Amino acid sequence: MKFDLTITIKLSSDASHLKEELDEFMKDMEINADVEWKIEDDNLILHILSTERRSHEWALRLYKKLAAFFGKRKIGLREMHVERYEIEFELEREALKEVTIPFADVKFDGKTARMIIVDKGEEFIRQNYVDRMIRRIKEKVEQQYYEGKKEYWQLLWKSEEKQPVWNKDPSEEMQKRGWIVLLGKGKWFYRPQVAAIMRAMERIALEKVVLPLGFKEVIEPMHVSFDTWLRTGHLEGMPGEIYYICEPKSRDEKQWERFIDLVKITREVPEDELLKNLKPPREGVVYAQCPNIYASMKGKTIADESLPLLLFEHYVPSDRYESGGKHGIERVDEFHRIEVVYIGTKEQLLELREKLIERYKHVFNSILDLEWRMARVTPFYMQQAGMLGMEESDAKGTIDFEAWLPYRGDRSKEWLEFQNISIVGDKYTKAFNIKGQKEELWSGCSGIGLERWMVSFLAQKGLDPDAWPDSFKKYLPEIPEGPKFL
């Protein structure tokens, strides 16, 4: 690592006459870096070359000492200015192509990366962005190796093959029959027939998995603050999938007068006028329920007797901007999930995961009678050898549950993830500063996608209850009638 920084410190008056005294003073400075200095009128120019501690940290330290030195001589120190800051660091592997980041130019020479920052104000040094910029460049280079690669996928278990009763697309069929109605992009209205099927799925999940394991219901807001998503990483992970929420600037009708006039006259929504009346977003619609659950316990120490803490939420829908990827009711912009969240010691969570899997298995084998499988999946950025030790990667991570969709074709490849189970280690307990009395707490969640359960079942078992397994019919003996239209 090499940190090569040139800064100018503005002085309240010309200090050229202090050159010798300053030389003396600087000699006694205990700094583990090469420092050069000169005074040009009312500017003090420092050049700091360091290979260990970052040069800007030395600059901050020097600034304090120099303020005392000049203060005694009736000269004040004004702001610092970064003239040039060149940082050299080593990469794990060579970059495959150029990388850009804010605040700096980036150049590569083999495995050496060089980040050049010029002409920045004092706040740049004080905010200490440099480490995060280095990390970001390393991350971007690593990502180049995984571009286009899918996540790592390893089969854990699969059911026997089951003969599907049909091979149609349930969403298309239900739309034809008027059971579901598309209301805006990726948002469906479920008429009584489908609402009943989805509620039956939900009852099964609650009665056979969630409640018997001791999960207790919580109800959370539909809005998630940026503070929460900064902690969970959603804002850096999937900013393009979030539905953002804007508050009005005011509820005063006067402020909205022109907007109202335009609506009344044009019968359209005047976009520019609307935007003028909105604040920039500071929150978004729930993407998954767990972040708000963690946020509700920010900074808390959980009593041993409450561990493992088992909670579930099934009140708010999840919204995601899926853009072009939408299909039927299995990939929608608004969907309904039960999310269970567990917080406890590592041992407690490993035990719980086994129990969850056992109960899920019972549901998918003996109630829904699905052809399904479980796979361990690892996001590309964690695949790199050494990121996770073997033991680590067994404990932490995600298991996807997938079902075969006969309408899509061959069972060798046409599978849909309908839910998952994750243990994320201390990622979120750390991020929200949630502690145990003695032991470090881990956490995890399992998202039960009700649309996905429904599609998996209907794609294999059809829309006719006569062909459904009796074990499911117990939960929904018949499909209710919907409204008739002329």
Ligand code: ATP
């Ligand atoms: P995918 O890879 O299919 O986009 P994901 O990895 O984004 O899924 P998670 O964030 O892990 O999904 O969400 C957990 C569960 O939420 C999924 O297993 C699925 O049941 C459900 N889910 C996610 N996205 C959608 C969607 N667009 N429509 C319906 N259900 C969804």
Ligand code: ZN
């Ligand atoms: Zn979650």
Ligand code: MG
């Ligand atoms: Mg997704």
